[in-house]
Amino acid sequence: AISKRDHEIATFVIKKSARDRQSKKAIYVELGAWVSEQEFGGKIGDVDSIALDLNVQTYRLEVDGKEMYNIDIPNYVCKINGADKYETLRSHVM
Numbered sequence: 001a002i003s004k005r006d007h008e009i010a011t012f013v014i015k016k017s018a019r020d021r022q023s024k025k026a027i028y029v030e031l032g033a034w035v036s037e038q039e040f041g042g043k044i045g046d047v048d049s050i051a052l053d054l055n056v057q058t059y060r061l062e063v064d065g066k067e068m069y070n071i072d073i074p075n076y077v078c079k080i081n082g083a084d085k086y087e088t089l090r091s092h093v094m
Contacts, residue, residue, distance in 0.1 A: 009033060009034060009058070010032070010033060012054075013029070014027075014029040014031075015027070015028055025063055025064050026062075026065070027061075027062070028061070029061050030058070030059070031054065031056055032056070032059075032072075034054070034057070035052055035054060036055055037052070038050060038051070038053075039051040039052075057073050058073065058074075067079065067082065068080070068081060075090075076090040
């Protein structure tokens with residue numbers, strides 16, 4: 001993802017399982033971002049960590065398959081718990 005061509009958004013996906021007191025939950029996060037800076041840790045050829053500066057354009061969070069957030073800046077989308085906060089704005093802009 002880091003070696004994307006200029007002006008292309010890289011997609012980062014994080015999948016995790018989290019447990020609360022009663023159950024286990026599946027967590028899915030997807031980020032679309034431009035990588036503005038990257039710094040590798042460790043010695044050359046032995047990458048054990050990486051630090052990235054990201055200009056995030058899209059963000060989506062799902063917990064157990066339920067969409068909690070869906071934010072897409074270029075397309076004027078801002079859904080929080082299913083409520084589309086930018087629906088009116090989008091109808092005036094697009």
